[in-house]
Amino acid sequence: MSNTVDRPQSEKERRKRRLQLQYIAVLVIGFAFSVATGFIVGSTDGEGANAVPAWMLTLREVAISPWLWLAVMLALMGWAVVWTLAYWRQLDELARAAHERAWFWGGSAGKAVGLSAVLIASATPPLRDLTFPGVTPMELVALGAFGVTMLMLIGYGVAWAIIWWRAR
């Protein structure tokens, strides 16, 4: 007689499914929000402002407000912290180890590539002497930080995929 376990969907699996759906929902809402903002700003820019109804111009004022973006970013970061804690709690130890190793090796490799690129670019002509009219130094700093962070995330994603593939 087989001792095979009868396996209905456990609470753990349901929780994991809920978290995945929540993640996808936030991605979709975030994408839709970005596209809508881009559409409003794009269609009301320059001469476009004369061809749109007044409520679109009001929306534009809201869409380009830094306070709106600060509020959105804070809300997203708050949600990300809560979501990550819930996600982390339902992972088993192999999955946690995979994330930790991926962050250490992949994230570190991404950071090494990004920082090397920044250092080389800042010390080597002609890259060193490039100027970007209309872009403030602070915007360049933010762009550099964003670029390095993206490289870290890419490294982390690649390392995680390799680790998870090998442990399947």
Next chain:
Amino acid sequence: MRNRLRVLRAERDWSQADLAEHLGVSRQTVNAIEVGKYDPSLPLAFKVARLFGTTIETIFFDDDSAHQEAAE
């Protein structure tokens, strides 16, 4: 580290998914432990030992202990 997890599981006619369900981990974790790609934490090793009604060292062993046993 090597282990007898696959043998113990086969004796009970359990799949990896069945064992994973008993231990509260994913099937991938059971597979990674079985093939020696991942060494379980002590709490999980104790859980495995309790599940099979035996001790940790009769399930998990390193090459040194295997050689030692062969020599004895």
